[in-house]
Amino acid sequence: MGKRTYGKEYGFQTRAVHTGNDVDGETGAIKRPITVGNSYELPYDPSDLNWSSAGKSLYTRNGGSNQKYLQEKLASLENGEDCVVLASGVAALSGLFFALLKSGDHVIFSSVTYIAVYRLFNELLNNKFNIETTIVDTTDPGNVKKAIKPNTKLIHIETPGNPTLMISDIAEIAKIAHKNNALLSVDNTFASPFNQRPIDIGADFVIESLTKYINGHGDALGGAIIGKTEYLDIIRQQSQINLGGIISPFNAWLIMRGSVTLPLRMRQHNQNAQQVAEYLEKLDCVRFVAYPGLASHKGHAAAKKQMVPGFGGVLSFGLKADHDTHNRFVSYLKVITSAVSLGHDESLIVFLGENDERQYLYPEEFHGGFFRFSVGIEDIEDIIGDIEQALEKTGLL
């Protein structure tokens, strides 16, 4: 790494701008280039090379330069020792689980997680690989303690949880994990490292879907695992090299570029989501609002402890209205787009109907159908104005 590497002595914003970037040695350009060539020149005698090595420049699936630059930045922003970037957030999650777990191990995971985590633990890893799994309401660390078994290897939590925004206390759950020789992984996608740094408060691993806030522009997929090299080397071998979950150089470059403005965007997301949540909470036609920044949120105290500058850009809410009125409301929106994903520059909303198979794991108020709303960085007057005019058209305002 060259002279312009920025270490921990610099602030978060300085590292978001500079870490992982350097002057290009060949052209003198002040931004490193995208390297799309997928193969590298071999030494005079290649016969004793290990073709599965992640250490040498050999072939892009063994490690690409744009991937490595991004890994350097993300390890720094999360205050972790090392990072592996893969093709998507789900590749990062499965990469961690496959690296750590073997048949006979037990896993505890949050009752509200990204759907693929539920599939992996509730269908694939348990049925196919004989891994014991327990779904726990981790909003109460006492429930985690009760679920521990002698073979518990991993506790995986998502906080805030997608889509209910439930909050789990990272520091408390880390203590329980470590007292029982288990490891703790935290899906930090909703908060991003700007708002929450789980490794600082005891987590062993952080997962980020880079697709969301870290890229922030809705134009690339990627995922990262941050943690200790001794574990991450296993993920490089398995999920990157032998299972093929490598990120493309172009996506790594896009995410590197997007991540430069993460602190600026997050400040605006935090501020806009707080204002939208407060606005919605005052309306008679709103059935409930779930946002960790509201004093009325069940997890507000825990969130205040571990989400320092703010509470992120995602909230959920429901209307005092039937199924079709929820859909009509969305159809009247002009600024806010109906689409999945979150953490983009633009506001995105998705209606999650009443027949979600995991509904039984959600709090009561979520049973009537609800919206997950990823509040963008547009002018707050335009976001609230859009909601207002759409509610008026439904006849609810």
Ligand SMILES: *Cc1c(COP(=O)(O)O)cnc(C)c1O
């Ligand atoms: C989107 C998301 C993921 C999955 O990320 P992909 O990049 O879509 O694979 C994982 N966890 C959370 C909390 C997410 O929101």
